[in-house]
Amino acid sequence: MTLQISDWRLLKLTLDQVGPFQDAIQTFNFRGIASPEAPDPAPASLYMLLAKNGHGKTTVLESIHGLFGLMANPPIGRFADAAHKGQAQVDIRAEWTIDGKTQTTLLSIWTGSQSHLVDWTDDLESAQAQQWATLNLTQTNGVISFGRGTNDLGRLLFEEIRAAQGTAPTELFGLSQELPTVMLFPADRRLVAPSEYRVIERPKGWGYQPAQTFASDGPVWAESIDNLLIWLEWLDDGRLGELIAYLNAEIFAEDRKAIRPPRRAELKTFVATPTGEHGLEQLSHGERALLQLYARTASHMTRNTILLIDEVDTHLHSKWMNRLLLALKQLLVKNAQLSIIFTTHNRELMKVFDHQAQEAGIVKGGYLIEDDLS
Amino acid sequence: MPDLSLIRDTEELENRYLDKVIIYVEADADEEVFRRIAGPALAGRLEFKTPRSEGSGFKIVFDRVRTERPSNDKIFGLVDGEAAVTVGGLNELLDSDEALFNLPDKAEVDGILFLEAHELENLLLMYGDICEHICRDVRLVDLKSHSVEDVRKKLSLIALRFFGSAVLKYSALEMRRSGKDCEIVPAGTFLSRDETMRILHEVKQRLVQSGEWREFRATFLEVTKRLRERFNRENLSSEAKRQHLLRLADGKSLLNRLRQHYNTNARWDGYLVDSLTKNAYAAKFSQSVVKHTAA
Numbered sequence: 163m164t165l166q167i168s169d170w171r172l173l174k175l176t177l178d179q180v181g182p183f184q185d186a187i188q189t190f191n192f193r194g195i196a197s198p199e200a201p202d203p204a205p206a207s208l209y210m211l212l213a214k215n216g217h218g219k220t221t222v223l224e225s226i227h228g229l230f231g232l233m234a235n236p237p238i239g240r241f242a243d244a245a246h247k248g249q250a251q252v253d254i255r256a257e258w259t260i261d262g263k264t265q266t267t268l269l270s271i272w273t274g275s276q277s278h279l280v281d282w283t284d285d286l287e288s289a290q291a292q293q294w295a296t297l298n299l300t301q302t303n304g305v306i307s308f309g310r311g312t313n314d315l316g317r318l319l320f321e322e323i324r325a326a327q328g329t330a331p332t333e334l335f336g337l338s339q340e341l342p343t344v345m346l347f348p349a350d351r352r353l354v355a356p357s358e359y360r361v362i363e364r365p366k367g368w369g370y371q372p373a374q375t376f377a378s379d380g381p382v383w384a385e386s387i388d389n390l391l392i393w394l395e396w397l398d399d400g401r402l403g404e405l406i407a408y409l410n411a412e413i414f415a416e417d418r419k420a421i422r423p424p425r426r427a428e429l430k431t432f433v434a435t436p437t438g439e440h441g442l443e444q445l446s447h448g449e450r451a452l453l454q455l456y457a458r459t460a461s462h463m464t465r466n467t468i469l470l471i472d473e474v475d476t477h478l479h480s481k482w483m484n485r486l487l488l489a490l491k492q493l494l495v496k497n498a499q500l501s502i503i504f505t506t507h508n509r510e511l512m513k514v515f516d517h518q519a520q521e522a523g524i525v526k527g528g529y530l531i532e533d534d535l536s
Numbered sequence: 537m538p539d540l541s542l543i544r545d546t547e548e549l550e551n552r553y554l555d556k557v558i559i560y561v562e563a564d565a566d567e568e569v570f571r572r573i574a575g576p577a578l579a580g581r582l583e584f585k586t587p588r589s590e591g592s593g594f595k596i597v598f599d600r601v602r603t604e605r606p607s608n609d610k611i612f613g614l615v616d617g618e619a620a621v622t623v624g625g626l627n628e629l630l631d632s633d634e635a636l637f638n639l640p641d642k643a644e645v646d647g648i649l650f651l652e653a654h655e656l657e658n659l660l661l662m663y664g665d666i667c668e669h670i671c672r673d674v675r676l677v678d679l680k681s682h683s684v685e686d687v688r689k690k691l692s693l694i695a696l697r698f699f700g701s702a703v704l705k706y707s708a709l710e711m712r713r714s715g716k717d718c719e720i721v722p723a724g725t726f727l728s729r730d731e732t733m734r735i736l737h738e739v740k741q742r743l744v745q746s747g748e749w750r751e752f753r754a755t756f757l758e759v760t761k762r763l764r765e766r767f768n769r770e771n772l773s774s775e776a777k778r779q780h781l782l783r784l785a786d787g788k789s790l791l792n793r794l795r796q797h798y799n800t801n802a803r804w805d806g807y808l809v810d811s812l813t814k815n816a817y818a819a820k821f822s823q824s825v826v827k828h829t830a831a
Contacts, residue, residue: 196541203541210540212553509550517540517549528540530552 165322166259170342170466170499171205172226173253173268173289176279180248181221187279190222192503194525195517205255206527207494209503210515213531219505220349223470225250226503227346229271231373232299233323237306239373241273244301249274253282254342255291256466260318269295269319276310295319328369334401334408335497336463339370343464348377349473351454355443356388357381360429362396365389367462376458379450387442387457388424391431394461395424405460412489413452447477452486459493468501475508483511495523538607547588548604551611557582557831558604559649560597560613566656570614572813573659573821582831584614594619598648605647612829613648616655617784618702621709625650629706630762630784635817635824649828654702657787662779663817664808667691670798687798692778694793698785701726704739705786707755716748723786727793 175190177183190211194203213219224240229252231239240246251272258267268291272278275298282294297316298309308317323341332338358381366384367374383389394402402423410420414433422439424431432439445453459469469490475483490502506512517528543549551558559582561567567584574582587600594615601613614636617629625639632652639645653659660666667687674681701723711718721739726732743749763784767777782790795802812818825831 191539193539193541196539212549214553214555509553512550512553513546516546517543518545530538530540530543530549532538532552532555 163261163318165318167340167342167466168257168259168499170254170256170468170501172468172501172503173205173255174251174280175222175226175253176251177221177225178249178275178279180225180250180274182216182218183221183248188218189280190529192501192527194527197518203527204525205501207498207501207525208491208515208527209501210512210517210526210528211503211505211531212507212512212528213505215507217531219531220472223346223472223503223505226252226468227344227373227375227470229273229299230342230344232271232273232301232306233320233372235324235327236304237301238375241299242301242304244303246274249279251275251279253280253289255289256342258293258295258315265292267291267293267295267315269297269316271297271299271316272311273299273301273309278311323372326370327372330364330369331461331464332399334404334460336465336467336500339464340466341370341372341464342466342468343371343462344373344468344470345459345462346373346375346470347455347458347472348375349476350378351376351451351476352378352447354378354381355441356383356386358383360388360392362392362429363389365393368393370464371462374458374462376454376462379454387453388429388431390457390461391421392424392429395426405457408460409453409456412456412485413449448479448482451477452482455486456489463497463500465497466499467497468503471502471504473506474504475506475511480510483508484514487511487514491521491524498523542607544603547585548608551585551604552608554583555610556580557610557612557829558608559584559825559829560587560600560611561585562593562597562615566614569656569809569812572809573818574825575813575818575822578822578825578831582825582829594622598645601647602644609647610829611647615648615650616653617651617658618654618705618709619648620645620650621706622713624713626706626710626759627762630759631766634827635821636828638828649825653783653787654785655787657791658783658785659787659812659817660805660808661691661695661785661787661790662782663812663815664804665811665815666794666804666808669804669807669811670794670802673799673802673804682798690797691794692781694797695778695781695785695790697726697729697732698723698787698790698793699781700732701789702784702786703756703759704736706759707752710755710759711748711752716751718743718748718752723789724792726789727796 172192178187192206192209194206196203211219211222228239228241229250231237232241251270254269256267257264268282268286268289270278282289286294295315296311296313297320298311300307300309326341360383379386406421414420419433419435422432422434431442494500517526561570561584564586567586570584587596589596597613597615601611604611620629623642623645628637628639635652636649638649667684670687671684705720708718708720725735743752
């Protein structure tokens with residue numbers, strides 16, 4: 163059987179006794195903003211998650227990432243840890259084409275529980291789905307097994323993902339790959355200069371992964387942006403030029419700076435500025451945070467991607483923060499199957515996001531976690 | 537845990553996210569003045585804001601608090617004392633001892649705090665050392681032109697007139713609350729004693745013609761009687777009585793009239809606010825804010 167997936171939309175996350183959500187089952191509906199004119203809105207493509215510190219924002223992002231991480235080999239993320247407690251379920255709606263037949267499919271992935279936390283058996287219609295794919299993943303000593311409730315559709319996805327893992331992309335912005343991926347950018351996403359020797363080698367996590375984390379970059383060479391750019395330089399298939407043009411337009415256009423193609427002799431990338439050249443590690447924290455976000459997204463996303471950005475405003479001046487939000491919106495308009503969930507503490511960003519204002523090509527949604535949690 | 541669909545705008549979202557006491561005030565200038573009076577110690581626990589709505593005045597504060605408070609009990613409003621009269625709080629205004637008072641029996645103003653004074657300018661007149669400042673706000677050659685005592689006497693005289701104009705307004709508002717379409721005379725027209733007498737005469741004529749004079753007069757007398765009773769009950773000194781007149785007079789008009797008398801171009805407000813923040817009143821205000829909002 164061959165599986166093709168399109169129109170990938172995150173619907174719901176349900177958490178029980180995970181992180182700060184200890185007292186009661188917590189459900190996050192990733193739908194757009196409802197209004198009297200649109201009482202049943204489409205799933206959100208740009209979703210803002212707000213809460214005070216310690217109230218579960220990061221837990222929500224890590225849980226989505228972690229459920230997909232259980233499909234990776236070896237499993238990664240918060241649920242891959244044998245010590246993890248609690249139950250979690252994520253529900254995604256997508257078009258699944260199996261051997262030429264397309265059906266709207268609701269996929270539920272859960273862990274930590276014998277049975278699903280949300281039962282869609284009699285409720286598929288409300289999810290506007292025709293069939294239900296179920297995947298109960300249990301981890302024991304680093305080995306993933308199917309738990310009770312897993313059905314053939316769930317197994318099919320799992321096996322397709324495992325088989326495709328590591329397949330190298332051949333285009334930017336996910337155009338060459340369509341299996342789903344979740345990309346998590348934790349709040350700490352600085353770039354540190356690689357301290358190891360520089361070599362021409364395939365970057366870590368270069369091939370397809372169902373879940374990816376891009377935290378503070380370096381000093382390990384294989385995890386550095388420098389390595390990514392050098393690798394694209396050696397592939398010499400036009401992607402490097404496209405990526406550098408994108409990065410320069412989004413990050414440096416207004417500041418008379420520009421990333422230059424890597425120097426082959428030094429295996430290093432430089433940034434041209436009005437006062438000379440310097441390495442990537444000498445960019446400001448804000449520039450490095452943006453570079454990490456833009457370069458990794460463009461290089462590692464697939465056609466069906468959920469982008470999770472924790473504290474999106476970290477290190478960013480108000481002007482850059484607004485430019486980032488604009489750039490994310492442009493990404494969404496160009497990539498209809500991309501969904502972005504971000505968290506922030508920034509009051510200005512909350513206002514600029516303007517959750518009630520409609521914008522073409524984007525479905526906004528959001529949640530404010532404000533209950534007292536034990 | 538609210539879906540953002542349930543939060544109507546960015547202002548409400550910000551307020552719920554902040555989890556602080558939010559006090560809506562009538563205008564941007566009020567926001568800054570109250571922030572200074574409350575001082576930095578309260579800044580981390582509460583914020584003064586002006587509703588980003590069309591219009592101005594206490595009604596937009598009432599509306600905004602009514603909108604947000606059902607889902608956020610940390611939302612409050614702070615408006616001029618005279619606004620209390622529009623919702624039947626005249627007695628509470630006359631009897632007020634605290635920096636702020638509320639009307640707990642009136643659901644329509646749940647969460648609304650009222651200044652003890654007619655309006656913000658009254659606080660500047662009461663606690664801003666205005667007499668001292670007027671004496672200093674002169675050129676060298678005019679240093680001896682008037683003493684603090686002279687200014688105080690003048691202030692008391694003018695205050696009496698604008699206290700009268702405020703009571704006229706309170707009486708008209710009381711009449712309106714009982715369904716009458718009673719005229720409110722602009723206090724700014726009470727420029728001199730003669731002018732005041734002329735206006736009062738005209739107002740009386742109009743009220744006689746509309747058949748509302750008797751009720752208006754009775755209301756006016758009731759207000760003054762109630763205040764006099766308080767003075768007697770509390771055996772107030774003449775200085776304390778003077779402070780009450782300053783508290784209840786039409787403050788904006790009174791301040792403008794003083795400007796006309798002493799220096800038309802004077803910009804005293806910054807100085808008065810500065811003095812006010814250093815006065816014991818600032819602590820009284822902060823304590824009252826904390827008491828009513830639990831900030």
